[in-house]
Amino acid sequence: MSAPITALPPSLESALSQMLGPVGMLVDASDTAPYTRDWRLLYEGRCAAVLRPADTGELARIVALCAEHDVPIVPQGGNTSMVGGATPDASGRAVVVCTSRMNRIREIDPHDLTMVVEAGVTLKAAQDAARNAGLMLPLSISSEGSAQIGGVIATNAGGNNTVRYGNARELMVGLEAVMPDGSVFNGLRRLRKDNTGYALRQLLAGSEGTLGIISTVILQLQPQPRSRELALCAIADASAALTLFGAFRAQDPSAIQAFEYMSGVGMALVTDLIDGATLPLSEPAAAYVLVELASARADDSIRTLMESVLGDALENGLVIDAVMAESESQVASLWRLREEHAEAQKRAGANVKNDVSVPVSRVPALIERATAACEALIPGIRVAPFGHLGDGNIHFNLVQPEGMDPAAFLARDHDIMDCVCAIVHDLDGSFSAEHGVGQLKTYMMPEWRGGAELETMRRIKQAIDPRGIMNPGKIFPAAAS
Ligand code: FAD
Ligand code: MLT
Ligand code: ZN
Numbered sequence: 001m002s003a004p005i006t007a008l009p010p011s012l013e014s015a016l017s018q019m020l021g022p023v024g025m026l027v028d029a030s031d032t033a034p035y036t037r038d039w040r041l042l043y044e045g046r047c048a049a050v051l052r053p054a055d056t057g058e059l060a061r062i063v064a065l066c067a068e069h070d071v072p073i074v075p076q077g078g079n080t081s082m083v084g085g086a087t088p089d090a091s092g093r094a095v096v097v098c099t100s101r102m103n104r105i106r107e108i109d110p111h112d113l114t115m116v117v118e119a120g121v122t123l124k125a126a127q128d129a130a131r132n133a134g135l136m137l138p139l140s141i142s143s144e145g146s147a148q149i150g151g152v153i154a155t156n157a158g159g160n161n162t163v164r165y166g167n168a169r170e171l172m173v174g175l176e177a178v179m180p181d182g183s184v185f186n187g188l189r190r191l192r193k194d195n196t197g198y199a200l201r202q203l204l205a206g207s208e209g210t211l212g213i214i215s216t217v218i219l220q221l222q223p224q225p226r227s228r229e230l231a232l233c234a235i236a237d238a239s240a241a242l243t244l245f246g247a248f249r250a251q252d253p254s255a256i257q258a259f260e261y262m263s264g265v266g267m268a269l270v271t272d273l274i275d276g277a278t279l280p281l282s283e284p285a286a287a288y289v290l291v292e293l294a295s296a297r298a299d300d301s302i303r304t305l306m307e308s309v310l311g312d313a314l315e316n317g318l319v320i321d322a323v324m325a326e327s328e329s330q331v332a333s334l335w336r337l338r339e340e341h342a343e344a345q346k347r348a349g350a351n352v353k354n355d356v357s358v359p360v361s362r363v364p365a366l367i368e369r370a371t372a373a374c375e376a377l378i379p380g381i382r383v384a385p386f387g388h389l390g391d392g393n394i395h396f397n398l399v400q401p402e403g404m405d406p407a408a409f410l411a412r413d414h415d416i417m418d419c420v421c422a423i424v425h426d427l428d429g430s431f432s433a434e435h436g437v438g439q440l441k442t443y444m445m446p447e448w449r450g451g452a453e454l455e456t457m458r459r460i461k462q463a464i465d466p467r468g469i470m471n472p473g474k475i476f477p478a479a480a481s
Pocket of ligand 2: 397
């Protein structure tokens with residue numbers, strides 16, 4: 001047995017390297033570094049090795065071996081977590097298990113409207129495969145080029161089309177996962193109805209890698225829309241956005257594919273900091289809505305609907321100005337204005353994110369009250385909320401005041417998050433709408449989910465992962481010593 005090169009027990013290290021080889025097992029710091037930092041650069045961990053199984057068999061073997069040696073495992077997909085969920089801690093004891101090599105699209109069935117994909121397939125690749133088959137995977141997030149199906153299900157991702165089709169959990173028909181003892185739970189059944197005990201696949205969706213590693217997923221597809229309309233609207237505020245949402249919903253709720261809210265501050269950061277991002281309206285506004293309508297019918301009913309609702313709204317002043325996309329490139333450039341918000345805020349300086357949700361009717365109150373509270377907390381703070389208004393999900397994100405020391409701003413992150421979340425709590429909302437808890441928000445769990453809820457979650461975790469090797473430090477606050 002060669003000299004150990006990792007912090008792993010030598011017998012485990014040699015078993016893993018024999019099984020995985022140099023492609024499947026990364027140990028050099030330069031190779032493992034990208035896997036130990038999160039997208040927001042909030043966390044930097046260390047790991048004993050990065051393991052990249054080629055299939056479910058290798059993945060099961062890895063987990064069984066790690067369980068035998070009580071070695072913690074951090075499951076990782078595209079590493080686009082916004083809450084540090086896929087980043088190991090600083091101990092260097094854990095292995096990162098990345099699914100990127102498990103990237104086959106196994107089958108698309110046009111009758112069942114399903115696709116069978118491995119966990120390492122990116123969301124974008126899955127969308128493209130569905131489109132090439134004349135169908136649609138109705139899940140869209142700005143990180144879809146990197147986010148992987150396993151991570152998308154593990155976080156129960158939401159995104160732009162949740163308003164019409166639901167979150168990732170609702171689009172997941174079947175699932176296979178490797179459990180913390182290395183056994184394989186095969187729930188790959190493409191059944192609309194299957195009431196045979198606890199729905200384990202639903203428990204694994206949203207479990208953020210703390211209950212098992214998702215290896216294969218069956219996703220529900222939709223017919224490819226044959227008519228689609230997209231419009232960007234300038235509005236006065238979130239109340240106007242809510243009224244406009246109501247106007248479209250009153251006409252045809254099933255037509256609303258996406259209804260995204262953006263603040264004037266956020267849009268200005270995009271047009272200032274993102275190359276080629278320009279505002280196709282006569283002048284900037286205090287807020288905007290991007291609305292997409294679609295239908296499987298190849299007629300002009302969607303265009304008529306868009307024109308009639310927007311026509312009335314422009315006439316009664318609800319909408320100040322609007323532009324409808326007239327080509328695929330205009331569709332892409334309008335969506336880019338929305339999808340580049342996260343990147344623009346990253347470039348603008350230190351920023352604190354609040355991925356929160358409230359009942360849809362209370363979105364205006366949230367934005368109004370949280371804006372006033374944050375501006376009082378840190379004068380000059382740039383308040384740049386945007387998000388999935390149709391779901392009541394707002395990314396109430398704050399960018400540091402111009403000229404402020406980024407570290408000093410970030411040092412106030414809990415003050416800012418608590419300030420915003422106190423208002424969310426008062427509005428009966430959630431402190432994490434779609435990004436999950438990860439390691440960033442564990443401190444909020446006792447206050448928001450304490451008592452029977454958190455205790456039951458701990459019991460489920462203890463029952464399924466008694467050794468506690470699955471993604472330690474995520475979801476659950478450190479147990480009171
Ligand atoms: P990772 O970041 O690798 O992991 C996320 C979590 O899932 C971690 O806890 C990890 O341990 C666990 N995990 C990963 N793979 C597996 C697996 N196979 N089995 C079990 N656990 C696993 N999210 C939204 O919901 N909506 C959005 O609109 C959205 N927009 C975003 C925009 C940007 C620019 C960025 C950077 C992120 C955005 N996100 C959004 C957050 C993120 O992209 C999602 O949470 C996504 O689902 C994570 O997928 P991933 O493959 O990158 O997972
Ligand atoms: C998005 O919807 O683009 C992300 O979830 C938002 C974020 O950056 O907070
Ligand atoms: Zn989002």
